[in-house]
Amino acid sequence: MEPHEELLEWATNQGIKLDGITPTRIPGRGIGLIATRTIKPEEILLDIPTSCLRSIATVPRSVTRKLPSSISVHGLLAADLALDTSTKYDIWNAVCPTPEDFSSMPLVWPNELQEMLPRPGQVLLRKQQAKFSRDWEEVSAAFPDLDEAQYQYAWMLVNTRTFYYLNGRLKKRNKEDHMCLQPVADLFNHADEGCNVSFDDEGFSIKATSAYAAGDEVKICYGGHSGDFLLVEYGFVMDDNRWDEFPLDDFVLPKLDSRQKERLEEVGFLGKYVFDREAVCFRTQVALRLVCCGVREWKRFVNGIDDGEASQNKVDKVLLDIFGQLDGYIEENRAAVIRQEIGSPGQKELLLKRWQQIKDLVVANISNLGMRN
Numbered sequence: 001m002e003p004h005e006e007l008l009e010w011a012t013n014q015g016i017k018l019d020g021i022t023p024t025r026i027p028g029r030g031i032g033l034i035a036t037r038t039i040k041p042e043e044i045l046l047d048i049p050t051s052c053l054r055s056i057a058t059v060p061r062s063v064t065r066k067l068p069s070s071i072s073v074h075g076l077l078a079a080d081l082a083l084d085t086s087t088k089y090d091i092w093n094a095v096c097p098t099p100e101d102f103s104s105m106p107l108v109w110p111n112e113l114q115e116m117l118p119r120p121g122q123v124l125l126r127k128q129q130a131k132f133s134r135d136w137e138e139v140s141a142a143f144p145d146l147d148e149a150q151y152q153y154a155w156m157l158v159n160t161r162t163f164y165y166l167n168g169r170l171k172k173r174n175k176e177d178h179m180c181l182q183p184v185a186d187l188f189n190h191a192d193e194g195c196n197v198s199f200d201d202e203g204f205s206i207k208a209t210s211a212y213a214a215g216d217e218v219k220i221c222y223g224g225h226s227g228d229f230l231l232v233e234y235g236f237v238m239d240d241n242r243w244d245e246f247p248l249d250d251f252v253l254p255k256l257d258s259r260q261k262e263r264l265e266e267v268g269f270l271g272k273y274v275f276d277r278e279a280v281c282f283r284t285q286v287a288l289r290l291v292c293c294g295v296r297e298w299k300r301f302v303n304g305i306d307d308g309e310a311s312q313n314k315v316d317k318v319l320l321d322i323f324g325q326l327d328g329y330i331e332e333n334r335a336a337v338i339r340q341e342i343g344s345p346g347q348k349e350l351l352l353k354r355w356q357q358i359k360d361l362v363v364a365n366i367s368n369l370g371m372r373n
């Protein structure tokens with residue numbers, strides 16, 4: 001019997017109810033959940049009782065009493081996973097990714113490749129590294145025999161498999177501590193739109209929001225995440241992501257002089273410029289209008305008195321210039337990844353795919369601008 005088939009039997013004995021879905025190995029996505037029959041919107045596909053959750057409440061005293069009470073729940077759950085020598089979760093563990101599977105996580109990439117991530121990915125990775133270091137410092141001080149690689153593996157399991165969760169104990173903590181692990185539900189892969197996930201005192205419930213045919217993969221949405229976020233936090237890239245976006249600050253800010261930056265600061269529009277597949281954000285429109293039109297006309301646009309139509313053509317020309325520069329920057333980075341000899345082929349393929357996705361966003365915008373002008 002395959003581990004995911006054994007998991008089904010174990011899950012049923014624990015009171016977990018699956019209806020119309022079953023775990024299956026899916027090329028390139030590990031294990032996922034597949035519809036075994038036609039599913040209608042609003043059908044409950046999975047029910048997980050609270051007794052099956054692994055949360056702050058289930059971490060044994062032998063672990064919690066040695067750690068500072070301020071440790072993050074992420075760090076605590078990872079310590080529990082790494083130190084657990086019982087057989088209680090063997091069947092669940094057997095379906096989890098192996099340490100080798102996590103070679104797609106930028107956290108374990110060689111520095112040379114990490115530095116080739118697009119800027120937003122590098123920022124996210126630095127935050128993640130800082131979180132991991134903090135947790136490891138506390139856990140290694142309490143459990144000096146624990147191996148760092150083993151803890152990092154457990155930490156990545158928690159990073160990629162937890163659900164938003166709140167109970168009496170977690171209410172007192174920061175939002176980023178509101179999490180738990182749950183078997184079977186952690187086999188849902190991500191899509192930019194997916195089933196509805198909810199919980200109450202009884203447990204979690206996952207409900208279809210659209211129809212599925214037998215054989216379709218049923219997914220949930222981990223959140224409205226950009227491609228850089230998915231790569232750094234979950235170790236995969238996904239095309240056709242309606243939430244994908246990329247920052248433009250490095251290209252917009254150099255077009256502004258210090259007085260223009262001051263003016264933008266005064267109205268709360270300095271920085272945080274982004275674009276997605278459709279267009280640039282309103283903040284970018286505001287910043288570039290300051291480059292393209294007089295201050296009075298710009299103020300009318302900011303205050304919503306002017307719809308900006310009269311200056312759109314000039315703004316679009318600046319945008320075309322920006323996208324041209326960004327395109328050149330992407331090509332330089334792609335060429336550097338191809339030249340890079342350090343890192344595995346799989347890691348470099350992920351990086352190249354991410355750069356390609358950003359290029360696709362740029363090309364879509366250049367085409368939209370071309371159609372407008």
Ligand SMILES: C[S@@+](CC[C@H](N)C(=O)[O-])C[C@H]1O[C@@H](n2cnc3c(N)ncnc32)[C@H](O)[C@@H]1O
Pocket residue numbers: 028029030031032095096097160161186187188189190191233234235236237238
């Ligand atoms: C919560 S787990 C989902 C189950 C996972 N596939 C497994 O085999 O255990 C999250 C991980 O699944 C993978 N994943 C989720 N959605 C994906 C997608 N749309 N494409 C590729 N991999 C995906 C990533 O490795 C991610 O870190």
